[in-house]
Amino acid sequence: MKIGGRGVPEIRGASICLTWYNGGEQYPSGPSGNRGTGFPVTGSVDPKQYKGEENQMLRAVIFDFDGLILDTETAGYRTFAEMFAAYDAQLPLDLWARAIGSSDHHDEIYDHLEAAAGHKLDRETLERERREKKISLIAREKALPGVRSVLEQAGELGWKIGLASSSDRAWVEGHLEKLGLRHYFSCLCNREDVERTKPDPALYLQAAKCLGVDPSEAVALEDSPNGALAAKRAGMRCIIVPNRVTRSLSFGEVDLRLSSLEELNLREWAQTCPVREEQR
Structure with a gap:
């Protein structure tokens, strides 16, 4: 499936083993032994x-x-991926996966983008522009x-x-x-x-x-x-x-x-x- 436009990577049938973070601890695919309660x-x-x-x-x-x-997530992925493409970089799918459904990993995305760009970026301006584009992309969504x-x-x-x-x-x-x-x-x-x-x-x-x-x-x-x-x-x-x-x-x-x-x-x-x- 292709989500982005030119320079935007495709998401295909990859299966990713994610690492979850909670309170400073990390668990591969969730803690073992008790995934329901007691966390x-x-x-x-x-x-x-x-x-x-x-x-x-x-x-x-x-x-x-x-x-x-x-x-909203198709537009979210596309706007971040296009931002990376502007710096001749790709948004890693595992990095994006950590951000989906959470608001705690956007700084990590920008950290990775700055590393790819090789210099500090105006994150506030980039995020404002990205959000505006995202809003325009989903304006007609039902x-x-x-x-x-x-x-x-x-x-x-x-x-x-x-x-x-x-x-x-x-x-x-x-x-x-x-x-x-x-x-x-x-x-x-x-x-x-x-x-x-x-x-x-x-x-x-x-x-x-x-x-x-x-x-x-x-x-x-x-x-x-x-x-x-x-x-x-x-x-x-x-x-x-x-x-x-x-x-x-x-x-x-x-x-x-x-x-x-x-x-x-x-x-x-x-x-x-x-x-x-x-x-x-």
């Missing part, structure tokens, strides 16, 4: 507060935003297929609906309003609400707290490995719907993988979802 949280929510509660059913769905509700259907299904089931995004609130809320989807969401949790974004679980724990549910009662909908790892660290079930940018990346433990949200029947999936040991 350190550097945000404002303590996962221990949820222990000891018994829940018999799913009661909430929590959406990611970028790449799941709206395809909600991805199946998004509205799943939102309506959740409402029919009586589930609470939240959102956990590593992007800032103005970005997310502005696009939701434009797409006519804002009214579906009871809670929006964004990078302003936590100290660390995905793959740290703080955003998902904060969203569960906001919705008034135990993390084990919620299912997260994600498109990126960073987001999926954050959801599993929070103790949630996770359904992934990789997009054009993320479908070639390696995901860790998830509960279901789909090609499109159009394929998801929440009621049927919930009925076949096994009850966890801690919910018995």
Whole structure:
């Protein structure tokens, strides 16, 4: 699949083993032995507060935003890749993969760009210009297929609906309003609400707290490995719907993988979802 234009590398069927970072520790493809709960949280929510509660059913769905509700990630990759191409360099796919679904790695991208350029760059100006171009590229984008259907299904089931995004609130809320989807969401949790974004679980724990549910009662909908790892660290079930940018990346433990949200029947999936040991 070719995402960028001239001088922009293509993303093809490569499978990447990612290294995740959390609180100064690093794990290849997530910590071994316990990928669901018990991970350190550097945000404002303590996962221990949820222990000891018994829940018999799913009661909430929590959406990611970028790449799941709206395809902003194709434009994001393209604008960064074109920036690198201007300096006769390529944006490494593994570096971009670490940034997808997280806001904690943009400085690392610019560090790499400066190393390729051989001198310091005006990062503030470059980022402003890149963001403006990204906004223009996604201006005509519509909600991805199946998004509205799943939102309506959740409402029919009586589930609470939240959102956990590593992007800032103005970005997310502005696009939701434009797409006519804002009214579906009871809670929006964004990078302003936590100290660390995905793959740290703080955003998902904060969203569960906001919705008034135990993390084990919620299912997260994600498109990126960073987001999926954050959801599993929070103790949630996770359904992934990789997009054009993320479908070639390696995901860790998830509960279901789909090609499109159009394929998801929440009621049927919930009925076949096994009850966890801690919910018995």
